Amino acid sequence: MQEISSSSDSLVKLDQGASSLDLTWQDKTCSTFHHIWLRDNCRCKTCGDPATGRRSLRLTDLALDIKPVAASLSEQGDLCLTWPDGHTSTFSIAWLRRHAYDTLSRKSSAFTPVLWTEGTRSAPPRLVFDKVMTDAETFLTMLHHVRDHGLCFLHGAPSQAGSLEPLAEKIGPVQESNFGRVQNLVVDETKQSVANRTVALKPHTDEPYRASPPGILLFHCVETDVTGAGSPLFMDGFALAEQLRAEDPEAFEVLTRHNCTFRRHFAGDVDLIAEAPAISVDEFGNLSGIRINDRVAAPLAIAPEDVEVHYRGMQRLLTLAEDESLAIKLTLRPGDVAVFDNHRILHGRTELSMKGRRFLQWLQVERGDFHSTMRIMADRLETQRGIAPLLRGAY
Numbered sequence: 001m002q003e004i005s006s007s008s009d010s011l012v013k014l015d016q017g018a019s020s021l022d023l024t025w026q027d028k029t030c031s032t033f034h035h036i037w038l039r040d041n042c043r044c045k046t047c048g049d050p051a052t053g054r055r056s057l058r059l060t061d062l063a064l065d066i067k068p069v070a071a072s073l074s075e076q077g078d079l080c081l082t083w084p085d086g087h088t089s090t091f092s093i094a095w096l097r098r099h100a101y102d103t104l105s106r107k108s109s110a111f112t113p114v115l116w117t118e119g120t121r122s123a124p125p126r127l128v129f130d131k132v133m134t135d136a137e138t139f140l141t142m143l144h145h146v147r148d149h150g151l152c153f154l155h156g157a158p159s160q161a162g163s164l165e166p167l168a169e170k171i172g173p174v175q176e177s178n179f180g181r182v183q184n185l186v187v188d189e190t191k192q193s194v195a196n197r198t199v200a201l202k203p204h205t206d207e208p209y210r211a212s213p214p215g216i217l218l219f220h221c222v223e224t225d226v227t228g229a230g231s232p233l234f235m236d237g238f239a240l241a242e243q244l245r246a247e248d249p250e251a252f253e254v255l256t257r258h259n260c261t262f263r264r265h266f267a268g269d270v271d272l273i274a275e276a277p278a279i280s281v282d283e284f285g286n287l288s289g290i291r292i293n294d295r296v297a298a299p300l301a302i303a304p305e306d307v308e309v310h311y312r313g314m315q316r317l318l319t320l321a322e323d324e325s326l327a328i329k330l331t332l333r334p335g336d337v338a339v340f341d342n343h344r345i346l347h348g349r350t351e352l353s354m355k356g357r358r359f360l361q362w363l364q365v366e367r368g369d370f371h372s373t374m375r376i377m378a379d380r381l382e383t384q385r386g387i388a389p390l391l392r393g394a395y
């Protein structure tokens with residue numbers, strides 16, 4: 001055991017156990033670091049390149065019961081370890097604190113979504129398109145809105161087709177889907193997708209029948225239906241899920257534990273089937289994603305004793321998704337853009353008319369690219385990266 005008082009505020013106690021080191025932080029909390037974890041994560045240049053994250057050390061070259069022959073805290077507050085073969089590892093206390101994996105540390109660094117309030121619905125995040133395109137700070141603000149609220153609206157974009165791609169490409173590579181790179185949404189009854197029909201679409205998440213559903217969706221209004229038909233609406237799927245958890249914890253739990261089955265079948269073209277829960281949670285029960293879309297529900301195949309509870313929960317969730325008092329309802333104008341997280345936000349629209357012409361363009365960007373751009377932009381602007389890890393998304 002060793003106690004040192006270093007720089008300003010890091011009084012740390014070090015205890016060596018049979019298979020781990022225990023560090024006690026100044027706030028009296030304690031984090032355990034296993035010997036094998038410490039050896040595996042050595043920060044030295046021989047073991048890897050901390051700048052790129054590339055590791056040259058191989059786990060297969062390590063003894064699982066490896067144990068340091070010496071462990072001490074330096075004057076600078078670094079943890080210094082010497083291994084049986086003479087190799088030395090040095091960890092800064094700040095780095096160890098950031099990567100501590102005890103329950104309290106994992107729990108406090110887990111992404112905990114903040115649900116929409118009445119305030120979010122009446123005044124959702126809204127930015128000027130040009131400013132997002134030209135000003136790095138405004139662009140990062142938009143990314144943060146999507147991270148924190150699941151969506152951000154922009155206004156003042158050009159009302160020409162093709163205006164959305166430059167914005168999408170700032171976030172990440174545009175992902176192709178079976179609708180193509182850019183999806184043009186106009187009324188076209190010859191198309192198989194209901195998005196091209198006139199019917200109202202109840203709020204849903206897109207393409208849950210994919211192993212990985214689209215992450216960040218962007219749409220751009222090029223032309224508005226003069227009759228006002230086809231107004232989009234958005235809902236916080238997490239707020240709906242939390243309401244279900246409060247009302248009926250048993251049903252919530254069943255919806256997180258069992259898979260729904262989703263399918264899209266266009267004969268001779270695609271037959272996409274995915275089995276995944278409607279509600280995804282992390283190890284602490286924080287919401288991490290949703291898949292809600294009963295138009296593509298395929299026969300459920302779960303443990304018989306949970307079927308009735310599942311139906312009860314799913315029906316309540318879909319009923320909540322029809323409660324327009326929980327939605328943001330928009331009047332679309334040419335040049336309006338919405339950027340939203342398809343793993344959290346449900347979107348829908350009122351019925352379209354054949355009189356007016358409504359023309360939207362849709363694009364999608366993978367959520368990993370969105371997160372990467374947010375980190376890179378934060379570094380470029382020398383601001384805090386904020387919460388890490390980020391919202392994982394639906395399983």
Ligand SMILES: [Zn+2]
Pocket residue numbers: 042043044045046047087088089
């Ligand atoms: Zn090393």
